[in-house]
Structures are given as C-alpha cells and as structure tokens.
Amino acid sequence: GAGVSQSPSNKVTEKGKDVELRCDPISGHTALYWYRQSLGQGLEFLIYFQGNSAPDKSGLPSDRFSAERTGGSVSTLTIQRTQQEDSAVYLCASSLGASGHNEKLFFGSGTQLSVL
C-alpha cells in the first residue's frame, strides 16, 4: 500500500495479557516512530527507529513496553502484562529519515487498544 499500515485496527484484551501491535511503514522510509494518544490527551512519543542506529526509547513509559524493527521495515510494539492505563490509540509513523526540520511524518490510522 501507499501509506503506513497498522494492524490490528482494534484490540481488546484482558488486564495482564501481552499484546503485539504491528506497523508497516511506507516503502523507502528509513525512520519509524511510535506514538500513543490517551483519551483527551495529545500524542505522546514512545520510540524512534532510524536506519541501523540504536533506537531512541526515551518515551517508553515502563519496561513492559518494547519495540522491534526487523530488516529496517516492519515494526512490532509489544506491551507485556497490560494494565488498564495502557488503553489508548497507538499510532505509528514513518518518514524519509533524511533528517532536518523538513522531515514530514506520515501516520497510520492507529490501533485502538482497550484493556479490560
């Protein structure tokens, strides 16, 4: 596809379960980002991948959160032992990664995670 693809679009899980969220970035984009939007809040940065560099994990809220990016393309965000406060829309974005302020992020439609 032409845009950033995320799956699933909706995920309902029980407290304590692990979940995996997937992101397929735009082909050729070397930079990939995960954000989340909790109810009534702005988008919160979670993690950033750029090429083969070590990811910037400074936004991950706890060690229950982790992310991988395989082969410089697809990324998976994993949340272990989910808690109710993890309920949010998880948004993935990609960009060319050329760096510089003209870097434009292209967002996917997000995964709505609900932890019961």
Next chain:
Amino acid sequence: DQQVKQNSPSLSVQEGRISILNCDYTNSMFDYFLWYKKYPAEGPTFLISISSIKDKNEDGRFTVFLNKSAKHLSLHIVPSQPGDSAVYFCAASGAGGTSYGKLTFGQGTILTVHP
C-alpha cells in the same frame, strides 16, 4: 509537564469566517513548530510548519504565526470550510535533540465549521 498546550478543547466557526487556533509552549529550546490535522479513525496528517527564524508562514488558506517572545503560535484558516472540521494538533521539535520526528504534541483542538 505539558510543554505544548492547546487551551481551547474546541472551536466552532461559521463557514466562510476565520478560524484561529492557538498554541502555547514552555520549552525555549523548541525551534520548529508544526500543525497536524486529524479526522476520526484516521492518523494525523501534516498541515503546515514554521521555523523559529520566521514569524509567519502561509500556505493557501492556512497561515501560521509564531511569537517567540510570548512562546505562542496560532493557526489561521480563512475562509473556513466544513471540510476543515477536524482535530488540530500543534507540535514542536528541536529541544536539543537530533530526532526531528520526535515531536511534542498539544492536546488538540476540535474545530467544527458550520455550513
């Protein structure tokens, strides 16, 4: 600590009139500012941006104004159209980091343009 704030959760405007969305920031290290628009069930899309070396940037019906001394920026939409109804997010980057995509977002303002 909310470094980017959009104090108006919602704004209602008549079609054809001007929409003014406001944003305040606290981190003086921010040097690039962006506005994103979001429709329901879609991801945010880039709208317009401004560098801190400028005080105005215009793109068609959209103009962003930056007042660095007040740490304030605003987005003007004129004339407003019903299709502009969406959530508008203000975002900032450049707080000493090298990741230009590591944006700090405001809470968003819901704009409704009435026909």
